[in-house]
Amino acid sequence: MTGPRFTPLVNSLPATVPFVGPEALERARGRPFAARLGANESLFGPPPVAVEAMAKAAAELWQYGDPESWDLRAELANIHAVGMENIVMGSGIDGLLGSLVRLCVAPGDAVVTSLGGYPTLNYHVAGYGGVIHTVPFRGDHEDCDALIAKAAEVEAKLVYLANPDNPMGTWHDAAKVQAMIEAVPDGTLLILDEAYLEFAPQGTAPAVNPDDPRVIRMRTFSKAYGMAGARIGYALGAAPVIAEFAKVRNHFGVSRASQAGALAALGATAWLAETKAKVAAGRDRLAGIARANQMTAIRSATNFVTMDCGKDGEFARAVLAALADLDIFVRMPFVAPGDRCIRVSAGPEREMALFEAALPQALKTAHTKA
CATH class of the missing domain: 3.90.1150.10 (Aspartate Aminotransferase, domain 1)
Structure with a gap:
């Protein structure tokens, strides 16, 4: 057998x-x-209103969650002044990273990240046969210039930056990150992980440009909103990039209760x-x-x-x-x-x-x- x-x-x-x-x-x-x-x-x-919304949704868990996360995406689109077609929901940033790697990385393809940076990306890249190339931190910060140089050198499909950074907690200002976006090599997509952005000073994040195909930005409800156990996050990007997720994502991967909690949390300013x-x-x-x-x-x-x-x-x-x-x-x-x-x-x-x-x-x- x-x-x-x-x-x-x-x-x-x-x-x-x-x-x-x-x-x-x-x-x-x-x-x-x-x-x-x-x-x-x-x-x-989490916000008490999110707990209340999730408790109410618990009685409806016999129903699948909305596979389009329509109400939540509509509210996020309003907050970020983008179209709903610029947003995709996922089971936290980790789940979104898995889908993105599946979309972009074939065996042997190069991905660039920082040595000692967030390891889940590396896990997904290995799982699809990609090759991780790393550059060291510089002064306890991720080195934007070195990341771009390495991406150009190895013709990377993806280059990853967490801003603010995990595990060091440091950050770059918006001008530095925007300069990195402008320098992304042709054919490379910058993953800008902004999981901790709510805690950062004003001026940390460059303005969202929903038509820029060089960068995809990832956000989460796990950190500032205290909903790590709910597993819900989202990606912001150009519509043609976001549309590709429909080919591979788990369409029922965000639960009904998580969607309800996240939507309520957005109002808890x-x-x-x-x-x-x-x-x-x-x-x-x-x-x-x-x-x-x-x-x-x-x-x-x-x-x-x-x-x-x-x-x-x-x-x-x-x-x-x-x-x-x-x-x-x-x-x-x-x-x-x-x-x-x-x-x-x-x-x-x-x-x-x-x-x-x-x-x-x-x-x-x-x-x-x-």
Whole structure:
């Protein structure tokens, strides 16, 4: 008896998990974390009106979600002053990245990203047989010029920039990003991941040009709107580019409840402003904790703060492990020199106080092991 006949590509790939979830870590360690500060989630939760809308939609879950996400796309089109044909919904940015890679990347095709940047893109590219080319960060920022130069060199199908960036939290201003768009080589599409844009200063994002086929912008409800578990995001782009998603996307991939929650969240403008203020205060709190422990907090335009532990990756990993032993879940960048850091989500005072109390002991433990 034989099993399924997987493709040669699949047979050549290792099993990969871009992120080990905190739930898996809790199962392995046999107890829960006291503070969940490592997944860049919003610890301030979703807008109450979104929760209410999703609860109401729960009674209607016998129905499939609208495959066109019509009402939600109409509202987003109004907000961004674009046509509905310029917007496609998906199961978070991760799902949209998977569809886009499927559309653009054949075996052997080149994709350019930053070394140590968001790893889910690399996961999708490997899954379709593409080849990842990387350039290093420069001064803890993604290097726009180097990304474009590498894209031209390897004739990349896609080039990826997260602005603001994950995992460092840094950002480029709108003029720099627009210059990158203008420099995109012929035949290359820039993926501009703006998952954290709501937390960034004014002037971070260039104006949306719905007719520009050189760039596709991705947004999410996972971060500022606190709906990571709902899995809903959207892409903004030129109509001919967006239309291609209909060929490959999961048309029922965004649930009815998620659509209802996202639509309600868009109207919660006062709540969003309050949440952004809380995140900003949380970043300041984390920066102060870092300073008190002789660490450097990298200035952030996200809902997390990346802290330089002052040594190398081995030391930072020891700090991370010691924090986990103290029931504090944080993460760290994967690649040197960023792996000298740990990355901590901003949150309410309870979680900040737990981290503040645990960090000195974790550093002491790491120094002992160094």
